[in-house]
Amino acid sequence: MLKRRGTQVSLAIGAGLCALLLGATLSVTTSGFTRKWQSWIQPQPSSLPSQSQAADSAVAALADLSPEQRAAKLAAIAQGKQGADRNRARYLLASDAIRQRQGEKALQWLKGLESDYPELAAYVAFKQAQAYTVSGKTAEAAAAWKSLLRQYPDHPVAAEALFVLGRQDRQYWDQAIAKFPTYPRTQDIIRQRLRQNPNQPKLLLILAKYGINAPGIVPVLNRLTENASFTATLQPEDWEAIAFNYWEHQEYGKAAEAYARAPRNSLNTYRIGRGLQLSGLNSQAYRAYQLLATAFPQAEETATALIRMAQLTPKPINGIPYLDRVISQFPDQAAEALMVKADILEGLGSGKSAAQSRQSVLSQYPKSDAAAEIRWKQAQRQANTGNFLAAWQWAEPITKQNSESEFAPEAAYWVGKWANQIGREQDATSAFEYVLAKYPESYYAWRSAVQLGWNVGDFDSVRQLQPQVVRSGHSSPLPTGSATLQELYQLGQSQDAWALWQVEFKNPTKPTVAEQFTDGVLRVGVGDHLDGIFMLSSLAWREKTEERSQYQTLKQQPAFWQALYPFPFLQPIEAWSQERQLNPLLVTALIRQESRFQPQIRSVVGATGLMQVMPETASWIASQIKLKQYKLDKPEDNIKLGTWYLAYTHREYDNNSLFAVASYNAGPGAVAGWVDKNTFSDLDQFVEAIPYGETKGYVKSVFENYWNYLRLYNPEVSQQVEQVAQASDSYQSAFKF
Known part of the structure; x- marks a missing residue:
């Protein structure tokens, strides 16, 4: 399982899926692998606002096709x-x-x-x-x-000329470095010069500032910060850029050291403390948090620092004054402080006081995430005793007062399950439809679709499905960027658009919502799915009202979801899904979770490639299929081996994809033990009871991925979701007693 910046990130068969995504439609039977082809040429319309006039272009609609496929049509237009x-x-x-x-x-x-x-x-x-x-x-x-x-001396593409001409006259390269330091060709020039002479701190600093996601950037940062003669030349603003780069690559201890030499503000000071804490240096982190609370008493970071100080104090009771300060001074984080205070009091044997703190959360901060957590825990306790009506009553406020909470989709789904268990089938239906309307991208939306009888595959049938897939014929426009950038992107010139964006993107450390979205989409376009998907998905972390509104608007656009759920490596996924008789969208979903489609990626334990196959597992599989030569970082080989193993885990569990996917992550032995010990007949309960937190999250993520590919690209399911969304007002009745 992969992690990125502290978060887990971690086919119609035959010619089918590839042809569909390039311009064909597939119809299949759900009981087998029969299919029939129909051509299609009309792309789905785009509704994302843009500065570009190319959005409605007939040429832009051909941009995703191969040169051979589009040549005749382009020639006809070009001669018109x-x-x-x-x-x-x-x-x-x-x-x-x-x-x-x-x-x-x-x-x-x-x-x-x-x-x-x-x-x-x-x-x-x-x-x-x-x-x-x-x-x-x-x-x-x-x-x-x-x-x-x-x-065009001032246009970023001039860097391409400077790069070529500089092979004969190195003064051109000097011009590129001085004028276009962020342009990818300039970065190539700098790296070439550093290979010839690594002792060039000015060039190292340019990479540190502008090569945040460049391969091998951490060794560059180390070289710059570990040489005393280099560090003597660095200014506080340089240290801030270095610190941010370390932070982005989860080098938290080194980031803390760099932030200590950066300009002193509340965020930088907080990251000193947090970086030290994440590195296990708790006493030093505590002192850094103290410095923050003293120097910036009103800063929003101070509230978080006070909560962390309360959790770091050797004697828990000494942390309560810090929490009381948060409760009195920082209303936005008071609920979280009350929850931590309740946990401390309970640990000290003051159960009554702990209960009072939690009740204060519910009465004073009913719309907080902390209130949602309390309600959901109480709902689960009631359900575990068989009191499903009481569980429903605890979960119901989450859907109204905490509708943006991480617990809301799960709570709404289980309201439907509990309603069924007490014989209120219509309320259950309304609850499932509510989940689909309010949280259509969630794992629980898929579970709700299953409960409603949609043809989306359940745990024991998803392997056999071969869904019809239709994708938009051209890219939706971008919400920001120059007219030139828009044209390049709409015409499918991904590399050129990406290179130009490196110059236009002025503030990557604090991007606007539109800039972050554009950056994510362009990264996906050039195959940087790991960082691209991260940039897009982390838009959900925005907290300011205006930014959240902008994010919610973007979520309504096809471009957002299509970039989050792309289709790289179509041919090998399709071919080996057919060979293994696997649902190609399930394979795609698993690859997205395992590697974010990065073929060279390697985990800390050695799992390699698209399907994160361990070398010893690959060796065993190769012996089973008599494969003599393979490379795990080669997409074709990795998918060949990974799909065999996924088919194997399905065979081990009678084609139950829940157990098969869990086995792919945790190993067959662990899952066999859970199955033997588990008495649940309800597989939803089994998922929630998986004892490995990573595996539980992995199972939900893989099936959530599968569901999103299905709802985005399958016309029948897309239409059903849209119909439910249009009638969403009627589903509120599911939460009335």
């Missing part, structure tokens, strides 16, 4: 009447020709285009230089690179 789409078609045809090393053909499409296509004029010059290069016309190529630099 003057207009924006004619320019776009010519540009795409030239780009495709360059990739195919047909430079002369590309130059024909590019001739005169810069004057007709001002949004991409600089990139037309860039493509002309590339076309001469792939044609082997050295002199013309050099002239074209210099022309690009002369005409």
Whole structure:
């Protein structure tokens, strides 16, 4: 299981899924692997606001197709009447020709285009230089690179010319470093120079500031901070950038040391303490929190620091004054402080006082997350005694007063389960529909769909399903970025869009909601699924009212969900799902959870690749299937081995995907023990009773992933979810007694 910044991150068969995502539709029977193909060419419409006019472009609708698939249609548009789409078609045809090393053909499409296509004029010059290069016309190529630099000296794409020309004259590289330090080609220049001479602190500092997600950045930070002659030149603002980079890579102890030398403010001071605490240096962390509380008594970080101080005190009773200060001074965190105080009092044997603290949470802060936690624990206690009506009564306020709490989807789902158990079937139906309307992306939405009898697969039947899948034919527009960026992105020029964004993205340490969304989408576009999905999913952590509103708006857009649930590595997933008779969306869901589609990723215990296969497990599987040579970081091999093992765990448990997925994470031995000891006939209860917290979260995440792929890309399920959402007002009756 992978972790990222403190959080866990961790196919129709045959030609089917790949063809569908490129422009076909599949219909299947649910009892087997029969299928029939129908062509489709109409993409789903986009509704995300944008500065780009390319959103409704016929050319943009072809951007996701391969050069071979789109060539004829693009050529027809390019030879048609003057207009924006004619320019776009010519540009795409030239780009495709360059990739195919047909430079002369590309130059024909590019001739005169810069004057007709001002949004991409600089990139037309860039493509002309590339076309001469792939044609082997050295002199013309050099002239074209210099022309690009002369005409567009301040445009970020000029860094491409500086990179090429710098191979002969290194002064061009100096210009790139001075003018475009964030541009990827410039970062390549810096790394090449550091390989030749690693003792260049100015270059190291540029990488430290602008290469936050670059491969191998932590050794760069170490080299910069462990050399006394280098550190003597660093300013407090430099240390802040270094600290942030360490923090992003979970090097918390080193981040704390760097923050200690950064400008003194409440956030930096808090991170000194937190970094020390996460490194196990509790006494030092306590002193840092004390410094924060003294120097910044009104800061919001101080409230969190006081709560942590209360938890770090050797004598728990000494922590109560810190909590009382939070309760009196910081109303937004008072409920959390009351909960911690209740736990301390209970540990000291003061059960009555602890109960009073918890009651204060319910009476004074009924809309807090702490109140939701109290209610949910009480609901579970009542359910465990068989008093389902009382459990319902405790869970009901969560759906109204704590509807944004992490407990809300689970509470609403179990209201439906408990309603069924006491014979109130209509209330149960309303509860399940409420979950689907209010929390459609949740694991409990899938469980609710199962309870409603939708054809979405249950634990014991999901393996056999072969869902129909249809994806939008082109990318939805971005909420921010220049007109040039928008054009590049809409035309599927992911690498160029990403490179330009590195210059346009001015404040990556404190991005706006629109900037963070754009960054995440563009990362996914260039295959950085780990950080891209993180950037998108962590938008949910925004707390300010305006930012949460912006996030909720983005969540309504297809682009948000399609970026969160992409379809890389279609061919091998599809092929090996067919071979193993596995639901391809379940395989995709598991890969998303295991590796975020990063083929080179390796866990701390050695699990490798897309399906995080352990080397010893791979060796055993290879002996079973007589596979002599393989590489775990090669997608084809990894999926071949991982799907065999997933099919094996299914066979071990009579095709029950709950047990199979749990076994994939925890091992067959552990799951066998749980099955033997567990008397639950209700598999929902089994999931909640899984004793390994990681495995319980893993099971829910994999099936939540599966459900989201299904609700986003299966037309039938998408329509059902939409219908439920449109009628959502009627479901409130499920929570009335």
